[in-house]
Amino acid sequence: MIQALETTQLGKRYGKDWALRDCSLQLPIGRVAGLVGPNGAGKTTLLHLAVGLLEPSAGRVLVFGEAPHSVLPRVGFVAQDRPLYRAFRVMDMLMLGQKLNPTWDMELAKERLAHLNIPLNRPTGKLSGGQQAQVALVMALAKRPELLILDEPIANLDPLARYEFQQTLMDAVAQDGLTVLFSSHLIADLDRVCDYLIILSASQVQLAGDIEPLLSTHKRLIGPRDREASLARTHTILQARSSERQSNLLVRTHGAVLDPSWEVQEASLEDIILAYLALPAGDSFSARYQQIQEVAR
Amino acid sequence: MIWVTWRQHRLEALIAGILLTIVVVFLLVTGASMISMYQSSGLASCSPDQAVCGHLEGTFINHFNVSVNFITVMLSTLPLLVGMFIGAPLVARELEQRTHRLVWTQSISRARWLGTKLLLLSGVTLVAFVGLTFLTMWWSSPWNAVITPWATYDVRGIVLPAYALFALALGIAAGILARRSVAAIGITIVLFLLVRVAITFWLRPYFLPPLTFISSFEQPGAPHRSDWTIKVETIDRNGQPLSDSQVSQICPQLIGNGSAAAFTAFQTCEKNHGFQSRSTYQPADRFWIFQAIESIIFLLLSLALLVPTTWLATRKIT
Numbered sequence: 001m002i003q004a005l006e007t008t009q010l011g012k013r014y015g016k017d018w019a020l021r022d023c024s025l026q027l028p029i030g031r032v033a034g035l036v037g038p039n040g041a042g043k044t045t046l047l048h049l050a051v052g053l054l055e056p057s058a059g060r061v062l063v064f065g066e067a068p069h070s071v072l073p074r075v076g077f078v079a080q081d082r083p084l085y086r087a088f089r090v091m092d093m094l095m096l097g098q099k100l101n102p103t104w105d106m107e108l109a110k111e112r113l114a115h116l117n118i119p120l121n122r123p124t125g126k127l128s129g130g131q132q133a134q135v136a137l138v139m140a141l142a143k144r145p146e147l148l149i150l151d152e153p154i155a156n157l158d159p160l161a162r163y164e165f166q167q168t169l170m171d172a173v174a175q176d177g178l179t180v181l182f183s184s185h186l187i188a189d190l191d192r193v194c195d196y197l198i199i200l201s202a203s204q205v206q207l208a209g210d211i212e213p214l215l216s217t218h219k220r221l222i223g224p225r226d227r228e229a230s231l232a233r234t235h236t237i238l239q240a241r242s243s244e245r246q247s248n249l250l251v252r253t254h255g256a257v258l259d260p261s262w263e264v265q266e267a268s269l270e271d272i273i274l275a276y277l278a279l280p281a282g283d284s285f286s287a288r289y290q291q292i293q294e295v296a297r
Numbered sequence: 298m299i300w301v302t303w304r305q306h307r308l309e310a311l312i313a314g315i316l317l318t319i320v321v322v323f324l325l326v327t328g329a330s331m332i333s334m335y336q337s338s339g340l341a342s343c344s345p346d347q348a349v350c351g352h353l354e355g356t357f358i359n360h361f362n363v364s365v366n367f368i369t370v371m372l373s374t375l376p377l378l379v380g381m382f383i384g385a386p387l388v389a390r391e392l393e394q395r396t397h398r399l400v401w402t403q404s405i406s407r408a409r410w411l412g413t414k415l416l417l418l419s420g421v422t423l424v425a426f427v428g429l430t431f432l433t434m435w436w437s438s439p440w441n442a443v444i445t446p447w448a449t450y451d452v453r454g455i456v457l458p459a460y461a462l463f464a465l466a467l468g469i470a471a472g473i474l475a476r477r478s479v480a481a482i483g484i485t486i487v488l489f490l491l492v493r494v495a496i497t498f499w500l501r502p503y504f505l506p507p508l509t510f511i512s513s514f515e516q517p518g519a520p521h522r523s524d525w526t527i528k529v530e531t532i533d534r535n536g537q538p539l540s541d542s543q544v545s546q547i548c549p550q551l552i553g554n555g556s557a558a559a560f561t562a563f564q565t566c567e568k569n570h571g572f573q574s575r576s577t578y579q580p581a582d583r584f585w586i587f588q589a590i591e592s593i594i595f596l597l598l599s600l601a602l603l604v605p606t607t608w609l610a611t612r613k614i615t
Contacts, residue, residue, distance in 0.1 A: 051402045055612065072404055079398035085305070086394065092304055099300050100403035136399075143404070 002065045004029045004179040011058035019045040025208040034190035035183040037200035043183040051077045076140030080151040086125030109142035130161025150182035187270045218272045221249045223262035238275040250275045298413040327364045328436035335439035372452040376461035384468020385481035392476045407611045426458035447525040459592035466599035470606040502527045504590045510576045523581035534571040
C-alpha cells in the first residue's frame with residue numbers, strides 16, 4: 001500500500017555528525033501525525049528531507065511513493081518560524097501562491113483569511129505572530145495538498161493564537177481528509193489534533209504508530225514492589241518510581257494485567273511520550289527495549 | 298515566476314529607473330554641449346598641423362574635463378550597483394529571512410525559480426546597459442576625436458554591458474556563498490573593483506602583443522593620437538631602456554633650468570649619446586578586438602562564478 005510518507009533507513013549527515021540516522025517509518029494516508037522529540041532530535045531534518053529541501057545521505061524517502069521533489073505540488077509545507085515575505089501584502093502572498101502552484105485555490109485562501117479577519121492589503125510584516133502563522137497555513141492549504149507538513153507551526157504563539165491555528169488546521173482536516181505531519185516539542189499540542197504519533201530522539205525513531213492503541217497498551221500500574229520482577233516477565237516496564245514497598249510503574253502491556261495486586265490506571269499521552277524520551281540514548285530502540293527487560297528481571 | 302520576480306524587485310527597478318534617468322539626462326546635456334562646442338569652435342574642421350588647433354583643443358579639454366571624468370566614474374559605478382543591490386541579495390536575502398523554504402516548497406523546482414530570476418534580471422540589465430552604451434557612443438564622439446578613442450574605452454562599446462553582467466553574477470555568487478546580504482555586498486564591492494583594476498592595468502595592455510615605435514627626439518611621429526600609447530621610454534644605442542634618473546645623470550642640462558637653451562643643450566646631449574624614444578602602443582584598429590576580448594573575459598568569469606554557485610543553490614542549500 002502506498003504511504004503518505006515512507007522512509008527506509010533514512011539518514012542525513014553533516015560532516016561527521018548524523019542529524020538523522022537509520023530512520024524507518026511509515027505514515028499512512030489520512031492520518032494526522034504528531035512528530036515529537038527534544039530539540040536537536042532531527043525533526044526539522046526529517047521534514048526537510050520529506051519536502052526535498054534536503055537530499056538524504058543514506059537510505060531513501062518516498063512521498064506518495066515518489067521522490068519528494070517530484071510530488072511538491074501535492075505537498076503543503078510550512079517551515080519553522082513560518083517565513084513570509086515581510087514587504088508583501090497578504091494579497092501579494094496569495095498571488096505568489098497562485099503563480100507558483102497549478103492547483104492553487106484562490107477562493108479558499110480568501111475565504112479562510114476573511115473568516116479570520118486578516119486584511120488582504122496589509123504587509124505581512126505588520127501582522128501579529130498569530131496572523132502570520134495563519135497566513136502561512138492558508139498558503140499551504142490553498143495549494144490543495146494531499147499531505148500537509150508543518151514544522152513547529154505553533155511554537156512561540158500565545159495560547160489564543162495557538163488555539164485558533166489548531167482550529168483552522170482541524171477544519172481543513174475535517175473538510176478535505178488530508179494527511180498531516182507536524183512537529184512539535186510540546187506534547188500538549190498533540191492531544192487535541194493527532195491520531196498518529198512519531199517519536200524521534202537522538203536522531204532515531206523511537207516509536208511510530210496510532211495513538212489509540214498506544215493509549216490502550218500503556219498503563220500506569222501501582223502495586224507492591226516485590227511483584228515488579230514477576231510483572232516484568234510478561235510486560236515491559238518503561239519507567240519505575242518506587243518507594244520502599246510500593247512501585248509506580250509505566251508499563252507497555254502485552255495482554256491484560258492479570259495479577260490483582262496491581263492497580264491499573266490510564267496513562268496520559270504525555271506520560272508515555274516522556275517515558276520514551278527518557279530512555280537512555282545510544283543504540284536502537286529495540287536493543288534498548290531488550291535492555292529494559294533485562295534490568296526489570 | 299515573472300510576476301514574482303517583478304514583485305520582489307519592483308523597488309530596485311524604480312530606484313534603477315531614477316538613477317538611469319539622471320545619468321541619461323547628464324549624458325544628453327553634456328553630450329549636446331560638447332558636440333555644439335566641437336562644431337562651433339572650429340575643432341571639427343581642424344587639421345593637426347594648424348597652430349590654432351592646439352589652443353582650441355586645450356580650451357575644449359579644460360571646459361569638459363570635469364564633467365567627462367564625473368560621468369566616467371558614474372558609468373563605471375553603475376555595474377557595481379547592479380551587483381550590490383540586485384545580485385548580492387538575490388539568494389542571500391531569501392536565506393536570511395528563511396523565505397527560501399517557503400518559495401522552494403511551492404510547486405516549481407528550485408532550478409526553475411533561480412533560472413527564471415537569472416534570465417529576467419540579466420535580460421533587463423543587458424537591455425539597460427546596451428541602451429546606455431549606445432548613448433555613450435554618441436556622447437563620447439567629440440571627446441574621442443580630440444583626445445583618443447581609447448579615453449572612453451571603459452564606458453562605451455560592449456564592455457559596459459559585460460561589466461554589468463559580471464557584477465550581477467558576482468553578486469549572486471557572493472550571496473549564495475556568504476548567505477548574508479551585507480557580507481555579500483562587501484565581497485561584491487571588493488572583488489569587482491579588484492577584477493576591474495587587475496584587468497584594466499595588468500591584462501588589457503597585453504591582450505595582443507603591443508607594437509613599438511622608435512623615434513629620434515627631433516621628429517616624434519607614431520603612435521598616432523588614435524592609438525593607445527601604453528608607455529614611452531628612453532633607450533640607449535643598444536636598445537636598453539633607461540630610467541629618468543639615468544638620463545638626467547648623463548645629460549644633466551635640464552636640471553633646475555627650463556629655458557629653451559637648456560632644452561637644446563639637452564637634446565644635443567641625447568643625440569650625441571644615441572638616445573632614442575621608444576613608444577609601446579596598441580594601434581587604433583584594435584579597439585573593437587580589445588572590447589571583444591575583454592567582454593569575453595568578463596562573460597567567462599561570470600559563467601565560472603555562476604555555474605558552481607547555482608549548482609550549490611539548487612542542490613545543497615536548505
